[in-house]
Amino acid sequence: MGVQILGVGSSVPDAVVTNEDLARLGCDAEWILRRTGITQRRHAPPDIATGDLAIAAAEQCLADANVPPSEVDLVLLGTYTPDQLMPATASTVQAALGITAPAFDIQAACTSFALALLTGMQYVATGCSRRVLVVGADVNSRVVDPADPKTYPLFGDAAGAVLLAPGGPEQGILAFAAGSDGAGALLLYRPMGGTRDPFDPARPAEHFLRMDGRAVFKWAIRTLRETTEQVLAASGLTLDDVDLVVFHQANLRIIDSAAAELKLPPHKVFNNLDRYGNTASASIPLALDEAVRAGRIVRGSRVLFSGFGGGLSWATILLQW
Incomplete structure (x- = not known):
């Protein structure tokens, strides 16, 4: 179905x-x-x-x-x-x-x-x-x-x-690649507030997000490139067949670097990072909403989007609208 x-x-x-x-x-x-x-x-x-x-x-x-x-x-x-x-x-x-x-x-x-x-x-x-x-x-x-x-x-x-x-x-998921790598869990995490290390008002800074930016940057570019290639291979399509690409809006340098490695033309990559920053779980649906309202996604469009983040975790999806 x-x-x-x-x-x-x-x-x-x-x-x-x-x-x-x-x-x-x-x-x-x-x-x-x-x-x-x-x-x-x-x-x-x-x-x-x-x-x-x-x-x-x-x-x-x-x-x-x-x-x-x-x-x-x-x-x-x-x-x-x-x-x-x-x-x-x-x-x-x-x-x-x-x-x-x-x-x-x-x-x-x-x-x-x-x-x-x-x-x-x-x-x-x-x-x-x-x-x-x-x-x-x-x-x-x-x-x-x-x-x-x-x-x-x-x-x-x-x-x-x-x-x-x-x-x-013809509608729905054409292919996807998702996964996790728990070995990288401490590259992006919140130290306190769970059962491992409960809330402690004497250590407020421990409740905030921590990130190894350099390591996450390199991992994210590689993950975007590899999972995009996997999804395209599984679907039997090429980037020429894709109408719009929406990468998780984390950092423009990550997006631009991944797009360059994939040889993605700029007009196929949707960005709104400049106006909203990294909105985490909202990043992709916010971008999809804006792309639809701007007429960049219509019925029948093939859209590839990729989420990645702590866990480490990732999911790249190619769907037909």
């Missing part, structure tokens, strides 16, 4: 934080732009959590699909910054929308949405569900140390959503 994307939606906080704003906190505005390609990002106010952004994106998505919440029979939320450790933030989204179907979170750092989408598509393809709401959302500004000038400027807050449904035989 084919699987189609019926609707898309996204939500970002109103507050725009520019590089110049961060310079007043001790960050180097020119360094941020030169090393990342980011000019601004959005930060959620104290009264807005991941679930709030997810709800807004989901509402927009359902409106775009013209599908009432009562028809949704599964809610999947990809996030690594839940409203609380339990219950799942997907339950908050479900209740707010008036949905009575099962709802659960999928956590794989910045790969969360891509893996949630793969999961949702398999539910539809096997006939287990007919309307699956897949959301990616993160409030990264709460888990990154403002005193870390190399990491804090990279991240922004956002949510994005898609609605899946049965489609024509």
Whole structure:
């Protein structure tokens, strides 16, 4: 059975934080732009959590699909910054929308949405569900140390959503490559707050995200290149057959380097990193929503997108819209 994307939606906080704003906190505005390609990002106010952004994106998505919440029979939320450790933030989204179907979170750092989408598509393809709401959302500004000038400027807050449904035989996943490498877990992680090392108010800095930027940079470029090649080989297609490529919006140098190694023409690569920064689980659905609204994705488009992040984890997917 084919699987189609019926609707898309996204939500970002109103507050725009520019590089110049961060310079007043001790960050180097020119360094941020030169090393990342980011000019601004959005930060959620104290009264807005991941679930709030997810709800807004989901509402927009359902409106775009013209599908009432009562028809949704599964809610999947990809996030690594839940409203609380339990219950799942997907339950908050479900209740707010008036949905009575099962709802659960999928956590794989910045790969969360891509893996949630793969999961949702398999539910539809096997006939287990007919309307699956897949959301990616993160409030990264709460888990990154403002005193870390190399990491804090990279991240922004956002949510994005898609609605899946049965489609024509030509629609859906053409090929994918997903995996994990736990040997690299400490290259990108949050040290405290779990059962291994619980919350300790005397060590607040230990609760923030930590990243070996140089190692992650090299790994990400290699992973994007290798998984893209694997997916194309599995599908029997080439990049000439692909209409648009959406890499996880982590760092423009990563995206440009991977695109250069793959010999991808710039017009096929969609970027919005400059305006939003790294929005983690929201990165891909936010980009898909903007690409659809800009007319760069239409029915029948072949779209390749790739998520990668902590775990280490990755998922590269080629689908026909």
